[in-house]
Amino acid sequence: MVSAGVIRFVAGIIGNMTAFFLFLSPVPTFIGICKKKTVEQYSPVPYLATFVNCMLWVVYGLPIIHPNSILVVTINGAGFFIELLYLILFVLYSDKKNRLKIVLIAIIEIVIVGIMTTLVLNFVHTTKRRSSIVGMIAIICNIMMYASPLSVLKLVITTKSVEYMPLSLSIASFANGIAWTVYALYPFDPYIAAPNGLGTLFAVVQLILYATYYKSTKEQMAARKAKNAVGLTEVVFNGDSGKMGQIPQNGRAQIP
Numbered sequence: 001m002v003s004a005g006v007i008r009f010v011a012g013i014i015g016n017m018t019a020f021f022l023f024l025s026p027v028p029t030f031i032g033i034c035k036k037k038t039v040e041q042y043s044p045v046p047y048l049a050t051f052v053n054c055m056l057w058v059v060y061g062l063p064i065i066h067p068n069s070i071l072v073v074t075i076n077g078a079g080f081f082i083e084l085l086y087l088i089l090f091v092l093y094s095d096k097k098n099r100l101k102i103v104l105i106a107i108i109e110i111v112i113v114g115i116m117t118t119l120v121l122n123f124v125h126t127t128k129r130r131s132s133i134v135g136m137i138a139i140i141c142n143i144m145m146y147a148s149p150l151s152v153l154k155l156v157i158t159t160k161s162v163e164y165m166p167l168s169l170s171i172a173s174f175a176n177g178i179a180w181t182v183y184a185l186y187p188f189d190p191y192i193a194a195p196n197g198l199g200t201l202f203a204v205v206q207l208i209l210y211a212t213y214y215k216s217t218k219e220q221m222a223a224r225k226a227k228n229a230v231g232l233t234e235v236v237f238n239g240d241s242g243k244m245g246q247i248p249q250n251g252r253a254q255i256p
Contacts, residue, residue: 004186005186008182008185011182012072012180014179015071015180015183016071018172018175018176018179020075021172022169022173023050023079026086034093037093038093039098044090044094046145047083048102051083052113052141053138053145054076054079055076056141058073060072060134060135060191064121065120066127066130066135087106116134131191134191136191138195139191152164153209161213161217162210163217165210170203170207170210173202173203174200177196177197177199177200178200180196181193181196
């Protein structure tokens, strides 16, 4: 029979892989930002939230806070540096006002987590109580992070389209939530189980919405494509002369 320790370890490894995929999911967005040299209307808030969240879970997983949680430290340590890179790109390609705001908020987050860690280590003398304090703060931060997917779910229901909710991310979120929930059961860790159980629930809702609106999304995309094709035909075709316009290298129609 497979021991609880083996199940926990395997679940933690799977959780590391799925979480790493989720951390890297914004890469295409940032490639576009680098090419355009502007963040356009993208908000740094989700990345600032994930940044402080990763710091808190790294602290939680430290042996002097919550022993035997090295897999929590590894993935959140990686996430910390990935989010830091995203924030650096935001700073590079934002205007001066937003640049200063991002730097200031990131510094405040680092200082707050640093102060919290110092106070816990100096005034709380058992790992059980330390885990409780840091774990509760981390859960609150996690719940705040889940406010972001709610806006996406609202958009899907309103537009009846899952075009902006990639299936791969929903599946990865579901797998990640399941993996870390299982990890938290052996032995039971409420501070990891609670946010990841909630994350699993959100992922299930996303998958249900995807199944519900997949057909209508295809219909909307096909209709939009057909409309664009009709519009292009109207631009290229000259109704007066009955001749087709030539489209040169610059992509603009030349009507003779």
